Amino acid sequence: MININQVLHDLKYLFKRFVLIANVTPAMITFFIALHYYGxxxxxxxxxVILLLVGSTFLVAGxxxxxNYLEADVDKLMERAxxxxxxTGTMSLRTVLTIGISLSVIGQLLLLYINFEVALYGWIGWFTYVVVYTIWTKRRVTWNTHIGSLSGAVTPLMGWAVVDSALHVIPLSLFAIMFLWQMPHTYAIAIRKFDDYKKSGLKMLPIVKGYQxxxxxxxxxxxxxxxxPLFVQDMSIWFYVVITILNLSWLYIAIKGFKQRDVLHWANQLFVSSLIYLLSVFICYLLFV
Known part of the structure; x- marks a missing residue:
């Protein structure tokens, strides 16, 4: 007999629920920014919008x-996993792979039903994360984080492309922000989970190059x-003021790391502030676009 509670528990960790939400949300918010921009x-x-929500959720979950399937061996060495x-062994690797491929294909087809450009960005995100990041670079080089950042940064392009081509300064600026944002965010996680990553052998920057x-x-x-923000034109003056204040505030926290003796405390500050920063940036775009 199937234990529904166990299945839901497994899926929650299989889909890395917070990572899933963090990847789908920018696509949805940028979609609404585009609606507001074009009136x-x-x-x-x-x-x-229903296809975007379901399709991006399925694709990211896939x-x-x-x-998870590809990193099953290193996950066994990490407390966080x-x-x-x-x-835990509650799902076979074959089942996990089947779920991953099935969700990826369904999600990609749903995005393709919207239009080709949305599906293209979705595929780029999936391929860079699963193949380039997970398979090719994460165990070999410290700049794997840049590949992972590229994967996550395409989500605003997906949301905007539902309404119009994402070759526009607003979604491209959000792409740049998310790309740059993910490096400090990921480094903070790597420091907070330093022992886990060290045992796993994954080439994360703090483990390989050190804290400084x-x-x-x-x-x-x-x-x-x-x-x-200098590349985003014709916005309210308050947009530039608020974005600059957010950037300077986060930069101040980063600089504090040079004098911080407790690196873990600094990493915790950086991690929490990274979440506040990104949410604030998207709200800023929503309010002032």
Whole structure:
């Protein structure tokens, strides 16, 4: 007899629920930013928004599931992955792979039904995460984080492309922000879970290059965020003021790392502030576009 509670528990960890939400949400928010920018009513895109929500959720869940399948060996060495069904053994690896591929295909087809451009960005995100990031780079080089960041950064392009081509300064600026944002965010996680990553052998920057190099690169990536709003024209003055304040505030936290003796405390601050920063940026775009 199937234990529904156990299945739901397994799926929750298989899909990495918070990572899933963090990837789907930018696509949805950017879709609404596009509607507001072009002055188009939601009723004109009711079917498309449902397809975007379901399709992106399935595609991201499929990618995360494939990631679990491919990293089943290292997950067994990490405390943070102890509840995943690939570790507990409550799901066979064959079942996990079947779920991952099935969800990926269904999600891709749903996005393709919207239009080719949305599906293309979805495929780029899936391929870079599953193949380039998980298979090719994560166990070999520290710049695997850049590949993972590229995968996550395409989600705003997906949302905007539902309404119009994403070759537009607003979605491209959000792409740049999410790409740069993910490096400090991921470095913070790697420091917080330093022992796990060290045991796993995955080539994360803090483990391979040390804390000072990580703090230095974190500061550089956040500093680069200061220049992104310069490429976004014809926005309210308050947009530039608020975005600049957000960037400077996060940069201040990054710089504190150079004098912080408790690196874990700094990493926790950086992690929490990264979430607040990204949410605030998207709200800013929604309010001032």
């Amino acid at each position: 188009v009513p939601l009723s004109d895109y009711f079917l498309q 990618a995360l599931t494939c990631n 102890k509840d995943r069904p690939t570790v 190099t990580t703090i230095c690169r974190t500061t550089i990536y956040i500093a680069l965020l200061l220049f992104v």
